[in-house]
Amino acid sequence: MEILRYKSDVWGQRILEGASWDLIWVFAAAAVVFIVFHALYTHRNLKRRQNDE
Amino acid sequence: MSDVQDSSAAQVLRHRLAERLFHWLMAVCMLVLLLTGFLPVLGVNFAWVDPHWIAGVILTVLVLFHVVRALFFLSLSNIWIRWREFTGSVSAVTAEALGKSNRNRKIGKYSVGQKGFHHAVALVVLLAIVTGLVMMVGIDGPFWERNPFIISESSRGLVFVLHGFAGLISITMVMVHVYFAMRPEKMYMTRSMIRGWISREEFEQNHDPELWQE
Numbered sequence: 001m002e003i004l005r006y007k008s009d010v011w012g013q014r015i016l017e018g019a020s021w022d023l024i025w026v027f028a029a030a031a032v033v034f035i036v037f038h039a040l041y042t043h044r045n046l047k048r049r050q051n052d053e
Numbered sequence: 054m055s056d057v058q059d060s061s062a063a064q065v066l067r068h069r070l071a072e073r074l075f076h077w078l079m080a081v082c083m084l085v086l087l088l089t090g091f092l093p094v095l096g097v098n099f100a101w102v103d104p105h106w107i108a109g110v111i112l113t114v115l116v117l118f119h120v121v122r123a124l125f126f127l128s129l130s131n132i133w134i135r136w137r138e139f140t141g142s143v144s145a146v147t148a149e150a151l152g153k154s155n156r157n158r159k160i161g162k163y164s165v166g167q168k169g170f171h172h173a174v175a176l177v178v179l180l181a182i183v184t185g186l187v188m189m190v191g192i193d194g195p196f197w198e199r200n201p202f203i204i205s206e207s208s209r210g211l212v213f214v215l216h217g218f219a220g221l222i223s224i225t226m227v228m229v230h231v232y233f234a235m236r237p238e239k240m241y242m243t244r245s246m247i248r249g250w251i252s253r254e255e256f257e258q259n260h261d262p263e264l265w266q267e
Contacts, residue, residue, distance in 0.1 A: 004214060009206050016210025019217025021094045027221045031228035042236075045149060 001026075057256065057265045065256045066267075067162070067245040072127075075119050076246055082112040083227060086181075090220050102192060109185045116178060130266050131162040132171060138264075139165055161264030174226055181219035184212045 002020040009015050057065055068076070085108040089101040123129060142165040148154040163171070191209070193199045204212065234243045241255045256262075 015207050016214055018210070018213035019221060021091075021217075023221050024091060024094065024224065027224045028228065031225040031232075034225075034229055035232045038232075041150075048152065 057260070057262045057267060060253070063253050064250040065253060066249060067242070067251050068249050070249065071122060072119075073246055073249060075115055075122070079112065079115050079119075082108045082115065083223065086112065087220065087223060087227065091224070106185070106189055106192070106194070109182070109189075112178070113182050113186070116182060128266050132168055134165055134168045134172075142166075159259060159261040159264075161261060161266075170226070170230070174230075177219050177222050177226065180215055181223070184216035184219065187212050188216060 001022045003023065005017040005020050006014050007017040085104060089105040089108065093099070093101050123132075138161075142158070145154065145158050187204065190197075190203050191199055191201045201209075233239055234246075241251050241259075245251045
């Protein structure tokens with residue numbers, strides 16, 4: 001997977017073009033992983049709190 | 054409705070109308086920017102450039118409005134992360150994770166996590182705005198002609214990289230923000246972003262008046 005996109009300028013030199021769009025799914029997946037982890041963590045703490053009471 | 058110190062009032066004002074309007078207009082701008090920025094990349098082709106830069110200009114004006122409001126009309130201490138507050142929050146979360154404590158922690162107007170999220174969004178949005186304004190010089194607009202030579206080709210590449218990463222990080226941030234806004238224990242805060250206030254009971258259950266300064 002590429003992190004950056006490159007192109008050739010008029011002299012044929014390789015120059016930066018932008019961020020790689022392959023990363024869209026990486027950033028979306030990062031959010032999903034965080035959300036699932038946080039939801040499970042919060043659920044576990046809630047259960048524990050209910051048991052303590 | 055009252056400020057936090059008036060314990061006789063049934064409702065506590067959390068967000069004034071100006072802040073609520075700013076929040077929801079910013080949300081619309083962010084969605085337009087993300088959709089016009091990423092849908093063409095995903096193969097949905099349409100004339101995206103004009104709505105993209107127009108939403109970017111509106112977002113810039115909104116952010117300037119918010120900066121002025123924050124500096125002159127709102128209490129910056131509510132959004133500032135104090136060192137003691139930060140260390141206290143870290144130890145409380147650690148204790149909770151290790152099962153040593155399960156107490157509901159009272160926060161000021163915002164939690165440390167909310168403040169950290171605000172600062173991260175501020176950085177990313179400012180980066181997107183600055184790079185976006187530089188990129189706008191490269192396209193024709195209603196009040197200006199394009200000047201692609203204002204920066205070198207390699208600098209333009211760097212600007213595109215930074216703008217792209219600001220957009221990519223925004224995907225994660227918007228998803229996480231919507232998740233927290235929809236969590237049951239945060240729903241009263243989301244509701245306050247529509248109605249402006251929280252109930253006295255919600256305030257007393259979740260907030261410390263000493264930490265919430267208006």
